[in-house]
Amino acid sequence: MKLLRIFLVFIASLFIAIPMIAQETPALDLSGAGDSLYPDLGNSGYDVQHYTIRLQTPMNENTITAEAVITALATADLEQFNLDFSRLNIDSLSVNGEAAEFSRSGSELMILPPQPLAEGDTFEVVIAYHGTPSSSVNPSLGAALGWNYASRIVYVVSEPDGAQTWFPANDHPSDKATFTLEITVPEGFVVAANGVLEETVTRDGQTTFRWEMRQPMAAYLATVNIDRYIEFSGESPDGVPIRNYLPARYENFNDRVFGLQGEMLDYFASIFGEYPFDVYGAVVVDQSLGFALETQTISLFDNTIFVGDSENVVAHELAHQWFGDSVSLSDWSDIWLNEGFASYAEWLWLEYSRGVQSRDAAIADAYDFMSGRAFQEFGYSDREIRAELAYFGLTGEPNANDLFNAAVYYRGGLTLHALRLTVGDETFFEIIRAYADQYRYGNATTDDFFAIAEEMSGLNLGKFKQDWLYSLAIPPIPSMGLFPPNLD
Ligand SMILES: [Zn+2]
Structure with missing residues (x-):
């Protein structure tokens, strides 16, 4: 995350006194991951191995229809377990192929598996859901986090707690998993997401993009961006593949803003160690957000990146791929x-x-x-x-x-x-x-x-x-x- 207006924030701080919140260490329970700042984020008792999220959106309105398949390992004997999931309507939910009872309280989704799970068991949760994702305003950022829809574009920025606005998640960086993101949009739109674009299939006016994130990723770093993007493909001088996605009207800005990315990547690899992922690149959201985010393998920038000298921001988000994304917070x-x-x-x-x-x-x-x-x-x-x-x-x-x-x-x-x-x-x-x-x-x-x-x-x-x-x-x-x- 790079705040682009940090100086304004500090001036504003003269006038705003934010009270300190007393923190106490919570007892480890199923509905949290034990985080000292955000005790409700994440959950305990299991370790997600892989998320497959199949999601369709019509783009003329902010609705999604989706299915999440979550493969997890029980790290304790479980009569029940929780996921973090905000607001969207659940159509069906199964654990290991059997319909499971569930209840919801705020953003906690509590699931009762038909058969108790034993420590060491691998289990699969399938949740079908639909609705209008509503991003959540986080007080740290004053920005709308999670799935955002704005005039026929979609972007996802989730640090720290926005992932649960668009998929059921163990929404804490201590539980990282690999991801398959299979996103279907009307033909003509392009989906830019994490990892490697493995397949693009167009049928009956709908195009499905399948992105594979093969190295573990924290939920908040998962991103889906939809626009009429132009893709720029290349590689760093040492051969790391780079793909950038820019809104069509900024097509000519790629070299000026991102021209040094490859050289930067190789330089950072020379001092931090080998680049940790299969690919890198940038996606530019055609909005003025006031920040950039190190979404894994595809850092997200807003359209103010095209104004002035943005080399430091480009370097900042790239370095996060090692520090934040590959090495994540506990x-x-x-x-x-x-x-x-x-x-x-x-x-x-x-x-x-x-x-x-x-x-x-x-x-x-x-x-x-x-x-x-x-x-x-x-x-x-x-x-x-x-x-x-x-x-x-x-x-x-x-x-x-x-x-x-x-x-x-x-x-x-x-x-x-x-x-x-x-x-x-x-x-x-x-x-x-x-x-x-x-x-x-x-x-x-x-x-x-x-x-x-x-x-x-x-x-x-x-x-x-x-x-x-x-x-x-x-x-x-x-x-x-x-x-x-x-x-x-
Ligand atoms: Zn940052």
Whole structure:
């Protein structure tokens, strides 16, 4: 996720006080995955292996008719289990081929399998459903998440909890699965989704696109985008296939905006390790959304990507394919592992493409913003600056209502640069590669990352981690001449 108007957000923060919500660790129950920020997201007791979603939409109105086939492994003995699923009407539901009873409460779908499931059993749930998907406005983003329909286009952006608006899901990144997305639209429309487009079949004026996502994917990264797209196919210099989908009227913008994607991909592979997926590319939604999202193998951008210099956004979403998509969060409170890494990757791309001075200038800007020095230069009083710093909160522990706080991006990125300066370049990139490799296609926590960093550097990084991620006061970076301002 990359917020394109983060500066406006921080100005607006002067006028809005968002109350802290008391958090307590919930007891593990079937209706949640144990997330510290979003206890209701996801479910326990099973591990989804694969989703097949067959979905048809007429495109002249916002309705869908769909069937989800979910293959899962029971990780406990289950008399019942839950899925996350919002609002759509269920026509039928079966478990292992037998009709099953179910009930719904909010976005929790509770299912009673006809036969109890034993730990270790693989089981199949088939749910037929239809209706008008209604996207949900998440307070962290103020944007409509999930399945969105707007004047004959469809786009899906779901971080963190929008997946359940269009398919029944274990809607938490700790349960990743492979996906088949089989989407049927009127002939002439093009469907851009995750993975490899395996088959396109047109019959009776309807075209079905079958997309296969063969590496595990978190539900929020699943995307379906429908428009009259032009497809651009190519590959990176080292041979990773790239396909971009642009609305027809932006056909001529592909090279200018996405021309560096291949070179970026190969550069990131050289420092992070092999690109984790079969393909990469971009899809552009013909709307002004104010953010971009790292939907797996096909990053999603809005039409403001065509305005001004968007190289940093393109680099940011690409880097997320390693950090966020391949290595995913175990708990949403560790979001800096996604956003701090992607922000740092923007600076790494600057270092590679324009030199160390450009990188250091960007880092100094971020430091001045996060330390409050930039506010001082804008004439804020010390009291106002303290309020701003408190609003940023703790990088390693964001508020549930403010998941995409500037700190998880900028101070997260600064944390990585400070680590690099502490352990040295060679060890730093060994740490990054080991982290990407060890947790490839899996899930990691902040502690997992620091365990690797300590092992490879031989340093005790407990105080470093505490100071950078879990303290309000930002540490100095003396070797770059970066110090927090003195405040009364
Ligand atoms: Zn991001």
